[in-house]
Amino acid sequence: MDKKDTMFREIIAGLSVRDERIQERIYVHYWGYLMGISTRYFKDRNIAKEVVNDSFMKAFKTMYDFRHGGDLLEFQKTFKSWLSTITVRTALDKIRANKTALTYVEEYDEVETGHVDVEQKLFAEDILKLLNELPDLHRAVFNLYEIEGFSHDDIASMLNIPVSSSRTYLTRAKQKLRDLYKKSIKITDGTI
Amino acid sequence: MEQSNKELIKEIADLFEDYEESYVPGEWEAFQKHRKKKYPFFSQWIKVAAVLFLIASVLLFNLKDLNEKKAAGVPVAKNKPAVSLPPDAVQGNTAIEKDKPAAQAKDQTAAGSLATHATGQPSAKAFNEGRVYAQQGDERAADRKPAGALTAESNQVTAPAAGPAGIPAKDQAVTQAKDQALAQAKVDTAPAARPVQQTAKKDTVALPEKRKISTAEFMLAETRKAGTREVKKESGSKWDFGVQVMPTATRTNVNFGGGLVTAYHISNKFSLSSGISLLQLGSGENTPGAASGNGRVQSSPNAAGANYSFSSAAASRQLRSVDATLKAIDIPLGLVYKVNKHYYTSAGVSYFNVLSERRNNTYSQIQSVSRTATDPATGQNVVLRTLETQEVDESVPDQPLKGNSYLGFFNFSIGRRQNIFKQYNIQIEPFIKVPIGKLSTQDLNLMNSGVKFQLSF
Numbered sequence: 328m329d330k331k332d333t334m335f336r337e338i339i340a341g342l343s344v345r346d347e348r349i350q351e352r353i354y355v356h357y358w359g360y361l362m363g364i365s366t367r368y369f370k371d372r373n374i375a376k377e378v379v380n381d382s383f384m385k386a387f388k389t390m391y392d393f394r395h396g397g398d399l400l401e402f403q404k405t406f407k408s409w410l411s412t413i414t415v416r417t418a419l420d421k422i423r424a425n426k427t428a429l430t431y432v433e434e435y436d437e438v439e440t441g442h443v444d445v446e447q448k449l450f451a452e453d454i455l456k457l458l459n460e461l462p463d464l465h466r467a468v469f470n471l472y473e474i475e476g477f478s479h480d481d482i483a484s485m486l487n488i489p490v491s492s493s494r495t496y497l498t499r500a501k502q503k504l505r506d507l508y509k510k511s512i513k514i515t516d517g518t519i
Numbered sequence: 520m521e522q523s524n525k526e527l528i529k530e531i532a533d534l535f536e537d538y539e540e541s542y543v544p545g546e547w548e549a550f551q552k553h554r555k556k557k558y559p560f561f562s563q564w565i566k567v568a569a570v571l572f573l574i575a576s577v578l579l580f581n582l583k584d585l586n587e588k589k590a591a592g593v594p595v596a597k598n599k600p601a602v603s604l605p606p607d608a609v610q611g612n613t614a615i616e617k618d619k620p621a622a623q624a625k626d627q628t629a630a631g632s633l634a635t636h637a638t639g640q641p642s643a644k645a646f647n648e649g650r651v652y653a654q655q656g657d658e659r660a661a662d663r664k665p666a667g668a669l670t671a672e673s674n675q676v677t678a679p680a681a682g683p684a685g686i687p688a689k690d691q692a693v694t695q696a697k698d699q700a701l702a703q704a705k706v707d708t709a710p711a712a713r714p715v716q717q718t719a720k721k722d723t724v725a726l727p728e729k730r731k732i733s734t735a736e737f738m739l740a741e742t743r744k745a746g747t748r749e750v751k752k753e754s755g756s757k758w759d760f761g762v763q764v765m766p767t768a769t770r771t772n773v774n775f776g777g778g779l780v781t782a783y784h785i786s787n788k789f790s791l792s793s794g795i796s797l798l799q800l801g802s803g804e805n806t807p808g809a810a811s812g813n814g815r816v817q818s819s820p821n822a823a824g825a826n827y828s829f830s831s832a833a834a835s836r837q838l839r840s841v842d843a844t845l846k847a848i849d850i851p852l853g854l855v856y857k858v859n860k861h862y863y864t865s866a867g868v869s870y871f872n873v874l875s876e877r878r879n880n881t882y883s884q885i886q887s888v889s890r891t892a893t894d895p896a897t898g899q900n901v902v903l904r905t906l907e908t909q910e911v912d913e914s915v916p917d918q919p920l921k922g923n924s925y926l927g928f929f930n931f932s933i934g935r936r937q938n939i940f941k942q943y944n945i946q947i948e949p950f951i952k953v954p955i956g957k958l959s960t961q962d963l964n965l966m967n968s969g970v971k972f973q974l975s976f
Contacts, residue, residue, distance in 0.1 A: 358546055359542050360540075363535070363540050383550065443527040446525075449534050454534060454535070474531075504527065
């Protein structure tokens with residue numbers, strides 16, 4: 328914990344004097360976190376990496392003007408959240424650049440799956456596999472709403488879609504996820 | 520109850536809220552390579568682009584100039600020998616007036632060549648027509664006086680310049696020459712390939728005649744140069760280039776800058792201007808509460824002429840002012856509105872890249888000082904204690920602006936443009952630069968104004 332505090336103090340000091348050497352520390356420390364975000368948006372790991380690197384580039388360019396109160400804990404929170412926002416927006420830019428991904432929405436059966444309980448411990452890798460089964464746009468809406476905590480209005484403006492579409496895609500994404508999860512459970516149980 | 524805690528979607532949201540992968544060694548090195556490859560210039564790219572743009576513009580401008588000179592040289596050299604072609608070189612020109620004097624015939628040659636020159640196209644037909652008339656003229660006036668040839672040459676010069684400098688007789692000759700050239704355009708005349716060898720032979724004969732009139736020719740050639748220059752200016756490059764120097768003043772300092780400028784004429788009234796300048800910008804800012812005191816050492820009256828030594832540490836210290844000197848590249852982009860022939864006004868923004876920065880802080884500090892003075896009356900040493908206010912300058916290693924690029928200033932100016940010589944202009948342009956964006960939030964007041972002196976061509 329002390330080591331971490333020291334590192335953040337160094338980062339704060341480095342930011343205030345515009346020391347470029349802190350970039351490496353920031354990169355190494357936050358790379359995993361940003362990859363965690365990016366892989367939720369892209370099936371292709373190389374694209375996810377590219378998005379993370381682009382995000383770091385943006386961050387390194389502007390981070391020296393990052394304003395904070397000087398409190399260590401507060402800095403940790405806000406800086407992490409700032410990096411996360413940059414990554415999400417960079418990911419959305421990438422998705423928007425690939426228009427076909429946005430316009431093509433796979434129609435799948437409207438199966439009301441409703442409420443699904445989690446009976447076992449969830450593993451991120453397994454859930455990422457399920458997420459990758461979703462159409463890009465559905466996955467993006469799901470991530471933005473359920474994990475990043477954006478409102479449907481925000482999502483609609485970020486993805487250039489109507490608010491009603493955002494709601495619909497979210498509902499469909501959730502249904503599909505529940506469905507996929509149930510199937511995966513059955514497979515592991517050996518019931519199928 | 521229990522269900523709500525374990526609902527799949529909520530579990531997923533919780534799982535990913537702080538999810539992070541473990542760092543893969545080598546990613547940072549890969550990132551650095553990727554960054555260098557993707558942005559080789561990064562912060563420098565605007566500077567590089569601006570310099571390249573200026574160099575390319577200047578090169579293009581010069582190349583165009585060179586081409587025009589070449590184009591101007593070729594037809595004249597070819598047409599002169601054509602005057603001495605033998606009569607049998609011409610065939611099928613029965614429609615041409617046979618009693619034309621040699622002078623007019625030469626005029627036609629001139630008209631042909633100048634038409635070629637003025638339009639900038641290699642008009643072989645006009646060239647041939649000119650030659651034909653010249654040959655025909657020679658039938659009658661092969662042994663004319665040199666004065667006739669001189670008249671012809673002078674017409675050759677005055678033809679494209681709409682003839683304000685020419686005498687009436689010459690004008691007439693030019694008009695006739697042009698008319699005939701137009702009429703003859705319908706008649707396809709001389710065989711194109713034939714006269715080359717003959718021309719070469721006759722050159723030796725024609726040249727001595729011209730030597731005799733060299734002074735007049737020289738003067739006419741000078742006139743012709745001026746004419747072609749005017750034509751060039753009118754047909755006009757839309758670009759202007761120039762150099763400028765600009766003394767400027769901030770609230771506390773007088774500075775100096777200079778650079779290159781270019782302007783592109785969008786229309787008669789509007790043009791876009793840009794350039795690149797190196798600026799030295801000094802600025803200072805007094806900090807609040809620094810108004811009192813004169814800042815100089817206040818010494819006791821008894822200490823006059825005494826030897827003294829400082830011994831005490833600083834009692835208090837107060838920042839009085841900050842001085843900074845910046846060296847920066849300024850790349851303006853502005854829209855210029857030409858109010859009338861001489862006056863114009865301009866507004867725009869500047870990209871501002873700080874190359875170097877030097878800061879000096881001035882502190883006011885009060886010190887307790889012990890002094891040893893020699894009393895002139897008794898001759899004994901007396902130790903005096905006194906408080907002194909001193910002004911201390913300290914250079915600051917911190918360079919918050921250096922290496923940064925900003926969309927730095929709003930520029931406003933009005934100017935007067937005065938034409939000197941043929942193609943040079945002097946511009947005097949008072950301006951004001953108002954910092955915007957991040958520059959405006961600095962602790963330094965970088966607003967500055969001054970006068971640009973510009974020589975453009």
